[in-house]
Amino acid sequence: MERIEVLKTYKIFIGGQFPRTESGRYYPLKLKNNMTVNVSLSSRKDFRNSVVAARSAFNGWSTRAAFNRGQIIYRIAEMLEGRKEQFLEELKQLGYSVASAKKEIEQSIDRLVYYAGWCDKYQQLLSTVNPVASSHFNFSVPEPMGVVAIMADESTALLGLVSVIAPCIAGGNTCIVLASESKPTCAITFAEVIATSDVPGGVVNIVTGNRKELHAHFSSHMDVNAVINCNSEKEFNKTIGENASLNVKRVFTWNKNWADETEQGPYFITDLQEIKTTWHPIENIGVSGIKY
Amino acid sequence: MAKNETKKLEYFTDWKYAPAPEATDHINLKKQYDLFINGKFVKPNSGKHFDTINPATEQHISRIAEANEKDVDSAVKAARGAYDKTWKKMPAKERAKYIYRIARLIQERARELAVIETLDGGKSIRESRDIDVPLAANHFFYYAGWADKLEYAFPNRNPAPLGVAGQVIPWNFPLLMAAWKIAPALATGNTVVLKPAETTSLTALKLAEIIQESGLPDGVVNIITGHGPVGAAMVQHKDINKVAFTGSTTVGKWIQKAVAGTDKKLTLELGGKAANIIFEDAPINQAVEGIINGIFFNQGHVCCAGSRLFVQESVAEEVIRKLKDRLETLIVGDPLDKNTDIGAINSKMQLNKINEYLKIGVDDGAEIYQSSCTLPDKGFFVRPTLFLNTSQSHRISQEEIFGPVLAVQTFRTVEEVIEKANNIPYGLSAGVWTDKGSRIFNMTSKLRAGVVWANTYNKFDPTSPFGGYKESGFGREGGLHGLLPYLKF
Numbered sequence: 108m109e110r111i112e113v114l115k116t117y118k119i120f121i122g123g124q125f126p127r128t129e130s131g132r133y134y135p136l137k138l139k140n141n142m143t144v145n146v147s148l149s150s151r152k153d154f155r156n157s158v159v160a161a162r163s164a165f166n167g168w169s170t171r172a173a174f175n176r177g178q179i180i181y182r183i184a185e186m187l188e189g190r191k192e193q194f195l196e197e198l199k200q201l202g203y204s205v206a207s208a209k210k211e212i213e214q215s216i217d218r219l220v221y222y223a224g225w226c227d228k229y230q231q232l233l234s235t236v237n238p239v240a241s242s243h244f245n246f247s248v249p250e251p252m253g254v255v256a257i258m259a260d261e262s263t264a265l266l267g268l269v270s271v272i273a274p275c276i277a278g279g280n281t282c283i284v285l286a287s288e289s290k291p292t293c294a295i296t297f298a299e300v301i302a303t304s305d306v307p308g309g310v311v312n313i314v315t316g317n318r319k320e321l322h323a324h325f326s327s328h329m330d331v332n333a334v335i336n337c338n339s340e341k342e343f344n345k346t347i348g349e350n351a352s353l354n355v356k357r358v359f360t361w362n363k364n365w366a367d368e369t370e371q372g373p374y375f376i377t378d379l380q381e382i383k384t385t386w387h388p389i390e391n392i393g394v395s396g397i398k399y
Numbered sequence: 400m401a402k403n404e405t406k407k408l409e410y411f412t413d414w415k416y417a418p419a420p421e422a423t424d425h426i427n428l429k430k431q432y433d434l435f436i437n438g439k440f441v442k443p444n445s446g447k448h449f450d451t452i453n454p455a456t457e458q459h460i461s462r463i464a465e466a467n468e469k470d471v472d473s474a475v476k477a478a479r480g481a482y483d484k485t486w487k488k489m490p491a492k493e494r495a496k497y498i499y500r501i502a503r504l505i506q507e508r509a510r511e512l513a514v515i516e517t518l519d520g521g522k523s524i525r526e527s528r529d530i531d532v533p534l535a536a537n538h539f540f541y542y543a544g545w546a547d548k549l550e551y552a553f554p555n556r557n558p559a560p561l562g563v564a565g566q567v568i569p570w571n572f573p574l575l576m577a578a579w580k581i582a583p584a585l586a587t588g589n590t591v592v593l594k595p596a597e598t599t600s601l602t603a604l605k606l607a608e609i610i611q612e613s614g615l616p617d618g619v620v621n622i623i624t625g626h627g628p629v630g631a632a633m634v635q636h637k638d639i640n641k642v643a644f645t646g647s648t649t650v651g652k653w654i655q656k657a658v659a660g661t662d663k664k665l666t667l668e669l670g671g672k673a674a675n676i677i678f679e680d681a682p683i684n685q686a687v688e689g690i691i692n693g694i695f696f697n698q699g700h701v702c703c704a705g706s707r708l709f710v711q712e713s714v715a716e717e718v719i720r721k722l723k724d725r726l727e728t729l730i731v732g733d734p735l736d737k738n739t740d741i742g743a744i745n746s747k748m749q750l751n752k753i754n755e756y757l758k759i760g761v762d763d764g765a766e767i768y769q770s771s772c773t774l775p776d777k778g779f780f781v782r783p784t785l786f787l788n789t790s791q792s793h794r795i796s797q798e799e800i801f802g803p804v805l806a807v808q809t810f811r812t813v814e815e816v817i818e819k820a821n822n823i824p825y826g827l828s829a830g831v832w833t834d835k836g837s838r839i840f841n842m843t844s845k846l847r848a849g850v851v852w853a854n855t856y857n858k859f860d861p862t863s864p865f866g867g868y869k870e871s872g873f874g875r876e877g878g879l880h881g882l883l884p885y886l887k888f
Contacts, residue, residue, distance in 0.1 A: 237878050239860035240537070247864045247880060250844075332869070341660065348659025352652045354824065355667065355870045358659075374888075381873075382880050384864050385843045387853045 117291070119147045119315055120298035122160030123308020128153050134317075136291065138200040146291050149316035151324045154256075154283060157312035158330050161254045161281040164309030169251045169279035177226035180277055183304040184219035187212070190300060194265065194293060201264050201290045214366060215269040221371055222273035229278070229373045233380065242391040249380035251279035252357060253332035256325040258318055260337040263365060264290035265297060267337060270365040272311055274375035280333075283312045285325065291315040318343065326350035326358075333357040333379055416730070419737040421524045426511045431462040432600070434470055434624060435607035437477035438617025443625075444469040451601060454521035455734050455743035455778040463600045466625040471592070471632040474621040478563040478590040479638055481618030486590050487560060489616075491547035498543035498585050500613040501606075505536035505578075508609065512602055516574055517734045519601040521743030521779070522697050524735050534859055535578035538877075541861035542582035545882060549587065552879050556888040560588030561664055562640035564885065567630040567654075568603075569646045570596035570745050571700040571801075576645055577603050579876045581620060582861075587885040589641065592621045594633060596646075598746045600624040631657070639663060641885060645702075648799070648825075648870050666874025666884040668702065668866055670799040671827030674820035675705030675856065676810075676842065679713045681832035685854070687721045690805070693830055693856040695729065695741055695783055699803040700749070702871070703828035705856055707796055708807045709816050715809045719787065726770045726783050733775065741803060744779040753781050753802035760786045760795040765806070791819055799825070813841070821847045826868030830856045849875070 118125040130150035135143050147153075168176070187194070191212055198208035230249055237245040255275050260267025264287055275282045286294030298313045314321075322343045326334045327350040334351055336344055339362040351358045359378055363370040431448055433440040443464040451463050466474075486494070505512065509532045516527040549558045564584045568576035573595055584591050595603035607622045623629060627650075634642050634654050641664045644654050651669040658665050675693045677686045693705025710718045734742030744750040761767055769782040781803055789796050789806040796806045810816040820829060829846040831839055831853045843851040849867045852858060859865065864880040866872060874884040 235864075235879055237860065237862040237864070239858075239863050241858065241860065243855065243858060245860065245863050247878065252868075345660025349656045352655035352659065355648070355652060355655060355669065355872060357873055381849065381868050382864050382866070382875050383843075383848070383868075384850045384878075385853065386851070386855055386858050386863070387839065388855050 114142065117144055117146055117295045117315070119149055119153060120295065120302070120311070120313040121153065121157045122163070122312065123302060125298070128316075129156070139202060140200060144292060146315050149314035149321070151321070153314050154321060154324050155328065157283040157314060158254060158256075158328055160309035160312055161283055162330055164281045164307055165253055167307055168276070168281055168310045171279075173227035173230065176277060176279065177223045179305050180219055180223035180226060180273060183300060183306065184216050184223065186300045186304045187216050187219065187297070190296075193296065197293050197296055198264055201292065203264070210366075211263065211266045215265050218266070218269055218371055219273055222277040222376070225274075225373055225376055226277045229376045232373055233377055233382070237384070242389045244387050244389055245384065247382050247384045249278070249377060250383050252379050252381055253280060254330060255280045255282045255333045255335065255379060256328065256331045257282055257284045257335045258322060258325060258337060259284050259286055259294070260363075260365060261287045261289060261318070263287065264293035266365045268294050268297060270363070270371065271335065271337060271361060275379055276306070276310055278376040278379050280379050281310045283314065283325075285318060285321055286313055286315045288315070288317060322347055323350060326356065327353055329354045331356060333359065335359045335361055337361045337363070416738045418733075420733065421514060421517070421735045421737060423514055423518065423735065426514050428461055428515065428601070432464060432604045432624070434464045434466055434474070435604065435622040436470070436474045437480075437621065438611065440607070443467065449597070451519060451598065453518050454598075454745055455775070457777050460518060461601060463597070463624045466623040466629045468632045470623055471629060471636060474592045474623050475563060475565070475633070475636050475638050477618035477621050478592050481616055482562055482590040485616040486619050487588055491549070491588070494585065494588065495543045495546035497613055497615045498539055498546065498582060501609060501615070502536050502539035502543060504609045504613055505532065505539065509533065509536065512574060512605060514735070515605060516602050517742070520570060520573055520599045521734050521745050523739045523742040524737055525739065526697060531572055531575045534861070535575045538575070538578040538861045539582045542586040546586040549882065549886070552882055553886070553888065558587070558886040558888060561885060561887055562589060563638060564589045564591050564641040564643060565633040565636065565639040566591060566593045566643045567633065567646065568593065568595055570599040571697060571702070573599035574602035574606060577606055579645075580643055583876070583881050584643075584885050585619065587882055589885050590619045592623060592633060592639075594623055594625070594630050597624070597626045634658065643874075643884065644668070651872060664884065667872035668874070668876060669827075669870065669872040670825060671702045671704070671867065671871050672707055672797065672799050672823055672825045673703055673705045673828040673830065673848065674707045674709055674846070675830035676709045676816055676820060676832065677711060677714065677718055678833035678835070678838065679711040680834045682834065683714060683718060683721065686832040687718065687725055689830065689832060689854070689856045690722060691725055691729070694805040695803050696857045698741055698744055698781075700745055700801055701857065703850060703857065705830050706800060706805060707820075708805055709810050709820065710807065712809045712811050719807065722785065723768060726768070726785065729770060729772070729783050731770065731772045731774060731780060731783065741783060744781055744802065747779055749801065750779040750781065753800060753804065756795055756798070756800045756802070756804060757784060760789075760793065760804070760806075763793045763795065765789045765793055765795060791822065797823060813838070817842070817845050821845075824870040827871035828852070
């Protein structure tokens, strides 16, 4: 008799762990092989738990050496490379052709490597030493914004997700990402990649569910610093902007064609940075100056 | 002297200063000001003007036009026309020359502007003369130079102006905030409609005269006056591409909500409740001066004021004693007197708000300490105030008072003070006082605020980016970073 395949229960990813949604709800997703996946229909409570996890992880992640963050993101690329076959199969089950699936995986890996390299470089592009007219040393540096809530691209299963997580965490932020509703399985498998890449628990949290239900919660939570929607939903984006005003969240609409190689760059990182300016007096006593 | 005995600070308090009033006879003020639209002063559609008074004497100074929606519309149309017809086509180096001219004209008329600023707003002449006006001129001068160098600031990004910028500014630094808004907007090729605060419109209107004198093409800068609804109409106007606001967090949130779902680019510079942190190894006398400057500068009407003092427990007694001594020496009164440290509260409304917070502080159980100075009979004045024994949960430790009121807390460890300093929705600024270099960098990197002053406080410069984290707003003003809010790529 033929061996019966062991099927995976697709969970969500919060604080480095894989729970099902606390709500017990699901939505069915039919795969190309006619099997049905019962995807977690995440609730507001799942999102709130994710924010707690992301906030707890923020201090550790943001104060980690930039070089180390780069190594960890590079490690994610390594893990993804090793799991190419699994993603290829999953993407096919979501309706990708072999060629397009292969391209999406390779682009995702390359994008991770690209942002891994930025981790300890964007600071030098964005920092300034400011020539103030008084006797002070004055400089400005970028610092991560904090907890970022992201509604990922609906049209891609993996590339859109990777293209927003990578610049967000490269810059020292932590995030909660809502996966593509119609293509959620790869996002959860990608969470398994993250879980095995030395990314501390809580830095990346991935939930699956319904944007119509969750966008209001993503934008109104008082402990979220920035909210990004990668989809051009005028009505949602208006609500997101309005809710964001509750605690002056930074709002971004990153509705991009992520397969386009120009849709990557340091400005995705720096969008999610604050600029801090520091002043310190310079002693101004004594007559000896610079003569040589 | 034994180690633990501290001498009372000697400020020679028995030396009384003779009055040193700044002359006011050299200034030119009209009896009534109209709106500055398309290069001309025009009557407001409403036909209404309102009084502007001197908050130090409650005497009438002049009358200011009350704009309405129609005026807002014609100002935006003028700005749009100027953008399309002249400003966006003008070579950047020529644009720069106009901005340089404005800087020079401010410098030439600096004293007049300083006196008017003090008359209209109540701030001490020392501050308007030495800080507000020179910084305003310098801001124009600094950004003028950026106009033809933007491609070096943002290489390979094709920086382009946004169009028409609608700007709303507060009453605490009227001319300086106008400069912070207008200078970068013009340098990046945008045109402007600016609304000053209703209690302090005069220096913005004098700036309008200067702009006229500079020959800046008509409509590039329009200045409309009035109350809140004028600002609201401007923010909601369909043909504005950019909204820049400095003011309270409450209004800032309203604006963010109002522009949600539109393509308007937004920057907000909102309230603050800065922690000023004194470690036991700090140079205490300097730190005391820093605390005084941090909270009493401009009557405490400063969004980045150091309004929460954290003193390490081991030196708390000494610091508080010295602080009380120093408080006694502050000269409160006539803002036009060159010796005055603390001038008038900007308006009756603000005075009421501060007094309400004084009551809240006492009711919440904090210990109040005020200077024993005599206050003038007329005008809006408050005694410089300390609240001791406050805790993190007191409203006076959480909410922005925007007055000369300092809430004092003590702490023991670095971890504790970082936690307390950051545990607040605001994140505009912070101060750290310690002699230990490594501790300075530990603190300045962990404090979640946009500007951190170490062993100094309340310093500003056109080259130095300023702006908040969290509910203190987003976007930066000053420096290279201050160009970003007015550009698209």
